[in-house]
Each structure stands twice: as C-alpha cells, then as structure tokens.
Amino acid sequence: MALLDPKDWLSLHGDPAEAVEPATGEVLATLTLAAPTDVADAAATAAAAQRDWARRPYPERAAVLRRAGDLLQQHAAEIGEWIVREAGSVRGKADFELRTAAEECYEAAALAHRPLGQVLPSAAPRLSYTTRVPAGVVGVIAPFNVPLILAVRSVAPALALGNAVVLKPDPRTAVCGGHVLAAVFAEAGLPAGLLHVLPGGADVGRTLVADPRVRVISFTGSTAAGRSVGALAAQHLKRAHLELGGNSAFLVLEDADLDAAMSTAAWASFFHQGQVCMTAGRHLVHASRYEEYVARLAAKADALTVGDPFRAQVHLGPVIDRGQLGRIDALVRESAAAGVRIAAGGTHHELFYRPTVLADADPDATGPGSVGASPAYCEEVFGPVAPVRAFRTLDEAVALANESSYGLALGVVTRDAARALELADRIPTGLLHINDQTVNDEPVAAFGGLADSGTGSRFGGEANLDAFTETRWTTVRATPAAYPF
Template sequence: MALLDENRWNDLIFTDGRWRGGSGETVDVLEPATGSTLGKLNLATPADVEAASRTAAAAQREWAAAPHVERAAVLRRAAALWAEHAEEISWWNIREVGAVPGMAGFAVQTAEQECWEAASLPGRPYGELIPTGEPRLSMTRRYPVGVVGVIAPFNVPIILAIRSVAPALALGNAVLLKPDPRTAVTGGLVLARIFQEAGLPDGLFQVLPGGRDVGEAVVTDPRTAVLSFTGSTEAGRRVGELAGRHLKRAHLELGGNSALIVLAEADVDQAVNLAAWGSWFHQGQICMTTGRHLVHESLYDDFVERLAAKAAQLPVGDPARDEVALGPVIDAGQRDKIHDIVTSSAGVPGVRLAAGGEYDQLFYRPTVLAGVTASTPAFAREIFGPVAPVARFGSLDEAVALAGDSEYGLSLGIVTRDALRGVELADRIPTGIAHINDQTVNDEANAPFGGVGASGTGSRFGGAAANIEAFTETRWITVRSQAAGYPF
C-alpha cells in the first residue's frame, strides 16, 4: 500500500494521531515544473496549534517515562520505513519541490540516516557525576524539554524537518511541526505517515502547515519550550525576538552567502567542477550554496571561461520527465527575486554576464557573473538561486578580507594543492563549516551543523552532542545519606 495514499491525507492535517480537517483554508499542492495540482492541502490556524500543543504536552509525559529501548525502537522502525518507501517519497519530492532525482534520493537517504542516528540517543548516558565539597553525591542529569516547536522551510523540506524532529522525539519530547505550505506533503505529511507506521504513540507528533500566524502561534504557545527554526535570516530574527520575549530557547539555522576560495596552485578543472555543483545544485536553493567564488588572479580568466562553458551546456527542465541537471525554482516570487539581483548586478560597471541570466517560466538558467566586487548586489546578498558571482583576489590577505566581508558565516570551501595551507586559511575566516578541496554544500547526519553571524546561532543540529544540548535541559541533583544540618 502506498505510504501517501491521497485519500488518507488530502485536505486534512495530522494532529492527535489522526487525520482530520484543519480550521484554515484549503490550498492546492502545486508542481512548480508544470503548475499542475498534485492534491489539496488543508491549512492549520492558531486555534489548531493551541489544541495540538495541549494534547502533545499530555502525551509527552508518558513518552519521556517510557524505557529508552522503546523510544529507540520507534526511531529504528522509522529509519527502515524511509528506505522501504524511498521511491514513492522521492517521486513526491521531485514533483512538489522540483528536486532533480539525485537530490530527491539524497534527501530520503539523509532522513533515513537521521533516524538511525536519533535511535542511538535514548541509550546514551544522560548525566555525569561531578565533584562536590560536601558529604554528598553530586550529579547532573538531562531531561526532555517537553514540547518542541519545529518550523521548516520549502527548499529541502524532508531534511530540514527530520533533523530536528527525529532527535527531539528520541530524547523524550513531543513535537509540533509547521512545514512551509508550498512543500507540506514532503516536509510534513510524509513524516506523519512515517512515524504513524513506526508506532509512535498518538499525540507526540503533530503537523500544522500554515502561514506566519501559525508559526507565531507555535513560538508563543506556553507549552512549547524550545524552538527549532530553519529559514531566512529575516524571518529568523523575528522568531528569535519573539522567542526571547517569551523566554524560550530558539535554535536558528538561517541564510548563507558562502565563499569558495580557489588558490593560485589549484587545478582549474577541479575547481570549476566544485564551483558548478556548489552554486547550481538544487537550483541554488540551499543555505550552504556557494554564493561567492573568490579566484586567484592568475587563474581568474580561465576559471570564468570554463565555468561559463559548463553553464551553457547544463540541461534545465522538468526533473519528473527529463534527464536534467537543474529543475524549477519554487515559485514566481523566488524567480523574480533571483532575476532582480542578476540584472541589477549585470548593470554595474565592470560586471559581465558571462552565462545565463535568462529563464523560461520557473526554469532559471545557471548563471555566471564575472567582475563582481564586494559592493555588487550578487556578491553582497544571499541569492538563493543558480547564480555564480566570481571575484578575483591577489593575496591571501585579500582573499580573507573578501571572504569575511559578509554578515553570514555558514560554510566555506577552499581549493588548493596544499591541504594544510587550506586549513590555516580556513582558521582565519569565521564560519560554522569549512571544507578543504570541496565545495560548500555538504551534510551528514552525524556531523554538527550550523553557522555564525547572520547564519544562525551555531551548531545546534547534527551529532549527538549538538542534539542532546538542543533538546534537553540539565538538572543538578545531590543526594545525602542523612539530612544536612544548618546553624538556624
């Protein structure tokens, strides 16, 4: 039986362990490549959030008290279900998100790995003994935070939801997930079906697709203790401010404008291969996308020529029907934002449109902008589209200055024949992630993930240490063999 049988979820939301009608409007699930309707989606409202949080809080207490092997078993079954239904889920990812098959498959495989990694968390030590100056036993102990609110974006909806949902559940919490309405099937309803089939007790995981009002309700609800948000820096600032007013922890994974530095001794063909993938994979709709190419002046002209030639020969089209390298961007608003940055940059004196800069419907050609400087819009702003702005540098100090000339600090790539030199250079540039002889887009379930500056609040995703820190509270506990005595 299909995991996503349309009769099960069409025009419904998932709360309290069942599919039911939400209080909001019904919207079409659209395929960006064709504009056709894939189904109907019922949106939630703030009233639905309040009801869902109430039942989630009640269900969480019993789940937190469950044996750790029971929680781990649910996550293991969920991992197996991702693998079992990979083809079906990938099909939805291609159609709803516009992902090429390779990207769709990668998302499902990563979701599987996220669940395997999360399955190891319940069995890990949840405290430690610490020294004390008193005749007592002194220790720390980790406890679930209670209800976790997860707000995930449209671009890689499966990964950017499951990487918070899976560890939060594994550590004994309940989760309210608000996916982007544009990709709520793969970013929300798929997860609901996976955990439903995996035997997760009712009420622990609730999917509430909706707009800004629903997101604000998740943040401000008195029962949500921790917020995990992935999205734009602009939206993340609002979430952080709102969470701060309500004295809640907010883990924010935000935008990026990552640099790829090509040093003088680099192999140009290898560098161009990395650059093309870093800027154009998934239409550039990834927070880690290479947004700035910094190339040594001795290689600059050759690099631009070869990158532009690669852009010209890459096929763009419907990934569900054709073998293409790039699919559509998510919607017309995103396309127009990309094109505005490209055209305004191409109009700057000294900047040359070396390839691309054109689109057909939602299919934007891979684009190369040569001659950019730190003041060029395409260099200074996160584009979130398939655009490669290329700047030149002469010295390592100049490369460091250019790479650091950004409010963002997510990922960094350095291409060099001297790997240790690359590490030394990376140490001079503040980012949450750095790759030597690789491009900026990398992700593994067991690796810490996050950025600095306007890219977020650090590594709060991935790896056991980050996940345990993100979704538990620490309590100090002391034990005496008999009651302490005090002077009054």
C-alpha cells in the first residue's frame, strides 16, 4: 500500500507549484506552497500540541520514532523513487539517504531516555540540579541537495526530546524533503499538530524565523542565506543552528597511494554532482605527485557516466535546475579565462554537467586573456568540479588550506596517520577524515562547521541535546531561606 497521497499536498494557501524531475522536465505532481499565514497557523497549533507531547512518557515518544524508522525502510522503494526523480539522485545516493534517515530516527528514539540533567554541589542547604526541558517549537529549514537526511536529522531529535516542529523544505524537493516525513510520522502515530510541513520561498522562511512561538531555528543551506537567518534570529533573541556552505580541502601528501586515492578523490568532488556542502572544492597535492594526480583524476572523471538516474545506471545525475547549472558553468568558464586548464569535463547537455577537473587552479593564475583569480578554486561551486593545485611543503599546504573562509571538512591522504593528525591540528575545521574523503555523515556523530561554514553548532548524537533543549537550574529547600532583610 502506498504511503504518499498527493491530495495531501494541496492544502496550503500559497501559490500552486509542480514537483519537477530535473532529468527530464517531467511534472511528477502538483502541490501548493505555503504562504506566510500558514506559518502563523502552524506555529500556533504546534505550540498548543507541544505541551501535551512534552508530558508524554518517554517510551511513548521513543516508540513513535522507532516506528518512523521502520516505515522509512518499509516504504524504501516508493520514497527512493521520489529521491531519484525529484532530487536528481543516483540510486546509490537515494539508498544511502533512506538508510541514514531511518538511523536518524532510531538514534533520536534513544535520545528520549538519555539522562536529563545533573545534580550540582551547593554551598547552601538545598538540593541543586539542572534538567533539560524541550525548547518548545523548533523551526527547521532544509535544502534540496540531500533533502530527506537534512530534514529528518533535525525533525527526529526535536520530536524525540518533546518539541513540536515546523519544517520548511526547499520547494524543489517538497515531496522527498517534506511531505514524505509528514506521511511517515502520521503513520507512525505522532499526535496531530506536532509536525507541519510548509514548502515555500524566502518569505515563508523569514516568517518562520520571526514567529515568537518558534524558539529554535535549525537551518541548513548557503552561507549567504544563513547570514540572513542568523541576523533575523538574533533580532528575535532566539537560537539559530546554522549549517552552511563549504570549500573543503583534500590534501594529498607525497607518500600517498594514488591507486587507492583515486576513488576517494573522485567521490569527494563528484558525489551527487558535487551538490554537497562537504564536497572537496580544493585538491591540494604535493608537487612530486601533482602531474600524475591530475592525469589520473581526469581519466577517472572521463570514465564516469552522466545521465538520467531513474532510467539508467549512471554515476552522476542532473544538477537541480538551470540556475545552478548556469552558476557552475560560469565559474568554470571564468576560471579557464583566468588561466586554469580544463583537464576533463567542462561541458554539459541540458542539466547534465560532466565531472570536471581543473588543473593549475592557482587563485592568482594568469595567462592569455586572464581576467584574474580562479573563482572555481576560491568559491563554493556546488557542482561536479575538482580544482587541483600543487604545494611543495607542509607549511605551504597548511597555508593554502587555511586561505578559505570556510571551515567545514578536511580530508588528508597519507601513509602516515600520525603526521596527518599533526597537520590537521593546524587547519581548523569541524570535520576531519584521514585517508578518506570529505563527504561523510553518521547519525551518531556531531556534525557542523566553523567560520563561514556555520556557527559551530552541532547536529547528531548527544549534540542534539544541546541543539533542541533548554537547561533549567532548580533548587529545593526543606524550609524557606532566611535573608538579612
């Protein structure tokens, strides 16, 4: 029996919209977007429902989360097809999303019975302790690229800890990033009013951040949008957990095994068409291995297949829309004009962009017709583009890695793991992977970035306790205290 009912996607009060398959342009379903008035209604309903939910015994909350995880697995074929077609994901990526989303629910179920606080010492004759209490209503704003995971990783723990949630998925993935979760949690027995799915534009996002009943914002998206969300949240004196963009470095030291490293390197930049915040945007390779590395990565890129992931077995699918395609292609063309060599790719058909390797990606590159710095090296491309640059000393590698304003992930490939750890201590990032690439995620691990990659907030495992609860200090005396007056 199908989980999803398209009639449920027509109840909001914003503009009509279509779920579109980027690979073909086919309309998969019609729906309505949210209007700002929908936010106010949802927040009011959520605030009323949350009070009772927070009082429910923890086994009851945990059971709903476990059933949600089970349902994601039971309906994997139906949900997976939506991830492939609506988000342009290859099947392996859709399978990964489904597995991880289910694990997010199971991990969240365990949060419901974690210790709630601490008993504190006190100089006074009293019991002194802290407890974690639900924040209340949590607003979740999730992006298009990994829509199911990047929504459920906030929705599931927030619900498990006694909160209600208003979720705004990206309108381009309103079904697999939003309506899927509404259907899953309804079927799992979540009481009415606790989860609201409101796909919409920036006006809906601003209204959600500003609503006084929404006490915590969990935002995943671009750094530019995150700055606006953070500023607006600060105006309204509420916490905002910001997981933003990246331009992560992938360091290849002189002792690296290039036979083993090629798969890692290609995955780092080409997984899901490079539309991942952790994507390796800068391959920094020791000069002694540089030419071989470029040649082998270019050959790898040329061997990858690009096409419709629903109708064929391919390595890369389409990018999400023409706006994203135009940005990717412009960054590659401008980089070539700045003197960068296109060693592979740099072409596209419709929304299918070939995996691209840019050699000599020095941000100060000059050449015939040069227009200045290489933007594909300096900026987050969010496409299947791997800029490669050489370094000669470890000090130079550290300096190059630290040039970026982002601080999300770092990958280091070497036969000497101890040296990699010492090197990484000099490169501040939220995530570090030695002898692995930068695109890694697990529900049990705290996830987040520094600087332009985020506020240092974390999702995952026990970090969710800090994200979605408040800490209350309580003292208890046997008799009223006496004071000097």
